[in-house]
Amino acid sequence: METLKNKARELLAAKTVQVVIGYGRGSGGSSRAMFIRDPRQADDLVFDGACLQNLAVYLMKPEVRKLGKAALVAIPSTLRTILQLAAENQVGDHDLLALAVNAAGAVVPLATLNAIETHVAALDNNLSAAEKEELQKYESMGLDQRRQFWEEQFSRCLKCYACRAACPLCYCSRCTVECNQPQWIPVPAHDLGNLEWNIMRAMHLAGRCVNCGDCSRACPVGIPIYLLNQKLIGEVFANFNFRSGMAAKTDNVMSTFKPNDLEDFIR
Amino acid sequence: METENKSIRRDALEKLFSQWLAAGKRILAPKKIADKTDFAWIRTLDEVNLDQVQTVQSPKTAIFPRVEELFSFKSSDGLVQIRDRDAAALGEIVVFGLRPCDAAAFAALKAIFTWDCPDRLFSARLEKMTVIGVACARADEYCFCTSLGGDPGATAGSDILLTDMENGQFLAEIVSERGRQAVQTASGLFAPAATREKESHLAKVEPGFNAKAIAPVLASLFDDAAFWEEQSRRCVGCGACAYVCPTCACFDIQDEGGSSGKRLRCWDSCGFQLFTLHTSGHNPRPLQSQRWRQRLMHKFAYMPERQQVLGCVGCGRCSRACPVDMNILEHLRAIAEAKP
Numbered sequence: 001m002e003t004l005k006n007k008a009r010e011l012l013a014a015k016t017v018q019v020v021i022g023y024g025r026g027s028g029g030s031s032r033a034m035f036i037r038d039p040r041q042a043d044d045l046v047f048d049g050a051c052l053q054n055l056a057v058y059l060m061k062p063e064v065r066k067l068g069k070a071a072l073v074a075i076p077s078t079l080r081t082i083l084q085l086a087a088e089n090q091v092g093d094h095d096l097l098a099l100a101v102n103a104a105g106a107v108v109p110l111a112t113l114n115a116i117e118t119h120v121a122a123l124d125n126n127l128s129a130a131e132k133e134e135l136q137k138y139e140s141m142g143l144d145q146r147r148q149f150w151e152e153q154f155s156r157c158l159k160c161y162a163c164r165a166a167c168p169l170c171y172c173s174r175c176t177v178e179c180n181q182p183q184w185i186p187v188p189a190h191d192l193g194n195l196e197w198n199i200m201r202a203m204h205l206a207g208r209c210v211n212c213g214d215c216s217r218a219c220p221v222g223i224p225i226y227l228l229n230q231k232l233i234g235e236v237f238a239n240f241n242f243r244s245g246m247a248a249k250t251d252n253v254m255s256t257f258k259p260n261d262l263e264d265f266i267r
Numbered sequence: 268m269e270t271e272n273k274s275i276r277r278d279a280l281e282k283l284f285s286q287w288l289a290a291g292k293r294i295l296a297p298k299k300i301a302d303k304t305d306f307a308w309i310r311t312l313d314e315v316n317l318d319q320v321q322t323v324q325s326p327k328t329a330i331f332p333r334v335e336e337l338f339s340f341k342s343s344d345g346l347v348q349i350r351d352r353d354a355a356a357l358g359e360i361v362v363f364g365l366r367p368c369d370a371a372a373f374a375a376l377k378a379i380f381t382w383d384c385p386d387r388l389f390s391a392r393l394e395k396m397t398v399i400g401v402a403c404a405r406a407d408e409y410c411f412c413t414s415l416g417g418d419p420g421a422t423a424g425s426d427i428l429l430t431d432m433e434n435g436q437f438l439a440e441i442v443s444e445r446g447r448q449a450v451q452t453a454s455g456l457f458a459p460a461a462t463r464e465k466e467s468h469l470a471k472v473e474p475g476f477n478a479k480a481i482a483p484v485l486a487s488l489f490d491d492a493a494f495w496e497e498q499s500r501r502c503v504g505c506g507a508c509a510y511v512c513p514t515c516a517c518f519d520i521q522d523e524g525g526s527s528g529k530r531l532r533c534w535d536s537c538g539f540q541l542f543t544l545h546t547s548g549h550n551p552r553p554l555q556s557q558r559w560r561q562r563l564m565h566k567f568a569y570m571p572e573r574q575q576v577l578g579c580v581g582c583g584r585c586s587r588a589c590p591v592d593m594n595i596l597e598h599l600r601a602i603a604e605a606k607p
Binding site: 026027032033035053057058061062156160161162164165166178186187188190214217220221222 | 305324334409496500504511533594597
């Protein structure tokens, strides 16, 4: 913890960065994002198991971008997000400094996309054992059972779009759901509107989602949206041998055309 | 009317529910769903969970549903026929197990929906709603009803307020004529109250700030962009706070269908960028900090000024639901302490 605080102080004092985006103490023992511009505030930084939010979401927020170059306290999914954002031309090399914290608690500053790639490659980026078990349980359901499962889950969706707002890869300045000429997705939070919204969201993240889990943690009514994302991560890997968030320069699986595509309909 | 005190056994509630259902009423009550508790349409007492401090969503859906048909339309031979939603066909509802803060929140919703032009469907639903509150035995760090004139045992807004006396009995305070009718219909289930001392069974919520101090400070802070940016920097601009709020009343209108279809009213939130986007492309509130300011201004300055009612009851739901821990109590304290 002290090393992280010291690093933040040092970076701000030397004006290497203008802001350190890290975790501070939140309500009820939780953690929350904090934006440190004064080295003296670095004392309030915390880092523990409660620090789960993917802070890369703030890289796309205008009010944060205008603060200047940022150092970002980065858990593994945050690092994968940075690489994916780079692959989508949203983050450039040297745009930010990632502060990874390794298993021993030491701070590893990663100043280039290349350094982030090397660091990420050495991590275990697979689903956890518990995640795998839950996904297998989901996949063992029959089609009818799965439909019933999602109908029940989506019946509770409020369309508050917390999943979208919390997702660092949902950065479109105007989302498809907000286009009404033509209207692609019904706006009301009724059965059809909720089904189409959640499926569209999952499909738009196929081959892009890095499984940070923030969409599901953000959902006020507790819909396990991560199951859709994790299912698609598996499908993309099985079909295209591709894993998002591993490389800063790569084509996006679902939006890249190749003349030698296996499918006839696309050629 | 003067409050009448009665008592009802916990196990008699089951009979009460059966009677309501037999009379064609629907019951909205807190129900455990996975690891959360939320309002749901229930049929038995077993489904009801009264142990939670607060539900995820408010019971506002009883009178302001998240999607509601206003009218249907049909166009043929150049003529458009419009059929209003039949308000008389709306059924009676019992909202059971809501907290005193939620019961108080109906007054804020009513102030908005009956302000200049009384809303037909809202008013009809309100007429057909019976409110059976349950006082708070527990509170958490997000609760702040007492800062806004409420308290864990307040009866305002309830037709009957129940307090768990922790001996298998509820004290039942009959507050309104509708409450008295509900008791009369349920003959034999309510008995005279042995005691009306309920304080020892109520949660303690310490006042966190002076609500009266808020409005003048807010007015002076309107143009302080740095203040609002500082408060809202971590806000990601979703609508969770507005959608779980018992008093947020903003809505969007959507038409569905082609030559025939429906006009729907859907919840909306001032936190969304699109909320104030004009057709011209101009957006008077382009920044999240301005939208956060609007949220607080509307509740603590505009509503008291225009409708003589606060737009917040201190239920703390927005803080609990916020994905990035925007704790409204903390922000209000900071405003109350700022110099006007």
